[in-house]
Amino acid sequence: xxxxxxxxxxxxxxxxxxxxxxxxxxxxxxxxxxxxxxxxxxxxxxxxxxxxxxxxxxxxxxxxxxxxxxxxxxxxxxxxxxxxxxxxxxxxxxxxxxxxxxxxxxxxxxxxxxxxxxxxxxxxxxxxxxxxxxxxxxxxxxxx
Amino acid sequence: xxxxxxxxxxxxxxxxxxxxxxxxxxxxxxxxxxxxxxxxxxxxxxxxxxxxxxxxxxxxxxxxxxxxxxxxxxxxxxxxxxxxxxxxxxxxxxxxxxxxxxxxxxxxxxxxxxxxxxxxxxxxxxxxxxxxxxxxxxxxxxxx
DNA sequence: TCAGCAATTGATACCATGTCTCAGTGAGAT
DNA sequence: ATCTCACTGAGACATGGTATCAATTGCTGA
Numbered sequence: 365x366x367x368x369x370x371x372x373x374x375x376x377x378x379x380x381x382x383x384x385x386x387x388x389x390x391x392x393x394x395x396x397x398x399x400x401x402x403x404x405x406x407x408x409x410x411x412x413x414x415x416x417x418x419x420x421x422x423x424x425x426x427x428x429x430x431x432x433x434x435x436x437x438x439x440x441x442x443x444x445x446x447x448x449x450x451x452x453x454x455x456x457x458x459x460x461x462x463x464x465x466x467x468x469x470x471x472x473x474x475x476x477x478x479x480x481x482x483x484x485x486x487x488x489x490x491x492x493x494x495x496x497x498x499x500x501x502x503x504x505x506x507x508x
Numbered sequence: 509x510x511x512x513x514x515x516x517x518x519x520x521x522x523x524x525x526x527x528x529x530x531x532x533x534x535x536x537x538x539x540x541x542x543x544x545x546x547x548x549x550x551x552x553x554x555x556x557x558x559x560x561x562x563x564x565x566x567x568x569x570x571x572x573x574x575x576x577x578x579x580x581x582x583x584x585x586x587x588x589x590x591x592x593x594x595x596x597x598x599x600x601x602x603x604x605x606x607x608x609x610x611x612x613x614x615x616x617x618x619x620x621x622x623x624x625x626x627x628x629x630x631x632x633x634x635x636x637x638x639x640x641x642x643x644x645x646x647x648x649x650x651x652x
Numbered sequence: 653t654c655a656g657c658a659a660t661t662g663a664t665a666c667c668a669t670g671t672c673t674c675a676g677t678g679a680g681a682t
Numbered sequence: 683a684t685c686t687c688a689c690t691g692a693g694a695c696a697t698g699g700t701a702t703c704a705a706t707t708g709c710t711g712a
Contacts, residue, residue, distance in 0.1 A: 476608065477637075480640075481643070485638065490631065
């Protein structure tokens with residue numbers, strides 16, 4: 365079963381219609397190697413209107429099919445990901461985003477609750493660094 | 509030495525001028541109990557133009573006097589904070605933001621590097637939860 | 653003290669990233 | 683067949699911030 369089919373089934377299962385526009389947006393999302401900006405989609409989906417593209421992105425986000433990634437410069441990128449709670453490492457070299465399975469800060473959160481009296485309900489974590497490939501290409505420390 | 513004086517000295521030390529506009533913005537920042545949105549400042553500093561307010565916020569951010577806090581809904585808030593690297597807990601009840609001294613995820617980052625081959629250079633972490641006070645007012649689990 | 657220069661300013665236009673509105677469309681149920 | 687309601691696109695609007703640019707301000711050195 366293709367990813368597109370997978371997602372459309374998910375949509376239908378939740379009572380949403382699978383329209384040509386939505387199909388186009390989803391196809392564009394997948395074509396983008398699973399990573400994209402809203403603007404890229406708008407450009408790519410000339411057939412679908414801007415509002416529809418954004419609506420579909422939101423829909424997919426609610427469905428848990430894509431998630432937002434916050435880049436270091438504050439801009440936003442989207443990522444196809446079927447997981448639930450997880451985090452990302454964004455490569456500052458090539459821009460690739462990788463999911464992290466583990467939620468790495470569970471213990472830290474417990475400590476914090478103890479110290480501050482806060483009951484931590486949620487958190488947001490993004491990591492930035494250089495992937496193995498980029499490190500191989502331009503070793504750390506080497507720069508102009 | 510007042511906070512305002514403190515900050516203006518810091519500005520001067522770095523070769524920036526302390527103008528009436530900047531002084532007004534800084535005063536407004538401090539008057540806001542150390543927490544504010546850009547819009548609040550613009551409204552409060554009728555004397556200073558929008559651009560100047562934003563420029564001054566950016567300047568103060570670069571100086572390490574204020575830092576950005578990302579709320580759960582994606583909106584941005586600013587916080588006076590003289591520390592270097594640190595994180596925040598945002599109370600979902602009263603909105604207060606508290607600094608966290610410790611960077612709680614150092615160990616986690618090391619693990620991640622080992623697993624993924626990434627060399628983690630930076631990260632962004634915000635925690636959301638309910639402060640001790642809000643928990644006392646409305647005990648966890650109690651809701652309409 | 654005054655000219656000169658660079659930093660700063662405010663108004664305003666612009667940008668990015670979304671959301672809202674609204675009339676029109678189309679697909680499914682009856 | 684038609685009714686209804688989700689969905690659509692166009693475009694206006696909102697928000698948070700940056701760029702431009704001419705005018706101003708305030709050091710600095712003569």
